Amino acid sequence: MRIVILGSGRGSNARAILEAQRAGRLGRARVVQLFSDRPEAGLLALGAEFAVPAAYLDPAPFKTKLEGEGEARYIAAITACTPDLIVLAGFMRVIKPGFLTAFAGKVINLHPSLLPSFPGLDGIGQAWRRGVKITGCTVHYVTPEVDGGPIIDQAAVRVEPGDTLETLTAKVHATEHALLPAVIARLSGG
Numbered sequence: 653m654r655i656v657i658l659g660s661g662r663g664s665n666a667r668a669i670l671e672a673q674r675a676g677r678l679g680r681a682r683v684v685q686l687f688s689d690r691p692e693a694g695l696l697a698l699g700a701e702f703a704v705p706a707a708y709l710d711p712a713p714f715k716t717k718l719e720g721e722g723e724a725r726y727i728a729a730i731t732a733c734t735p736d737l738i739v740l741a742g743f744m745r746v747i748k749p750g751f752l753t754a755f756a757g758k759v760i761n762l763h764p765s766l767l768p769s770f771p772g773l774d775g776i777g778q779a780w781r782r783g784v785k786i787t788g789c790t791v792h793y794v795t796p797e798v799d800g801g802p803i804i805d806q807a808a809v810r811v812e813p814g815d816t817l818e819t820l821t822a823k824v825h826a827t828e829h830a831l832l833p834a835v836i837a838r839l840s841g842g
């Protein structure tokens with residue numbers, strides 16, 4: 653199973669996937685390409701570390717969505733990778749139907765809350781401010797509805813009395829780092 657990872661930031665979840673692959677915990681999946689819509693993304697440095705091609709792909713002309721010329725560039729570059737699965741690991745752009753049609757049923761996303769609660773930006777902060785006692789993370793198939801596609805799996809995190817937004821954020825991230833590689837391994841049939 654050939655995996656392409658898209659991300660915009662630190663890349664800690666891409667790292668978790670690559671470390672799982674290195675440790676033989678990614679089933680039949682293997683990462684063949686990393687792409688970022690931000691040239692400064694930490695994710696891109698993982699390419700050299702894990703010997704996987706990594707590249708910035710210009711998402712212009714839009715700021716928060718992937719559509720038009722940028723979408724066409726992503727579709728062409730990803731198609732050339734012949735992926736079986738496209739993993740959005742902190743890719744902070746709205747994905748439009750053109751992209752989803754090109755890769756039907758192959759795009760999954762990680763979100764830092766127990767969907768359908770707290771979709772959109774800052775899922776951890778939204779849950780913290782709302783005062784929930786259990787939050788977590790979700791891996792789901794991507795559909796045109798933002799964070800609304802079929803849920804593949806979730807992991808829960810309890811908000812303890814001593815928690816701060818910072819400690820809760822660290823706990824949710826640690827949970828993501830376990831959940832996402834496990835889901836990929838399962839989807840690969842390995």
Ligand code: GAR
Pocket residue numbers: 659660661662663664665666741742743744762763764772773774775825828
């Ligand atoms: C993760 O917490 C992921 O759930 C979130 O971005 C972070 C990326 O971190 N994604 C979203 O909020 C998508 N709506 P990373 O770059 O360290 O993997």
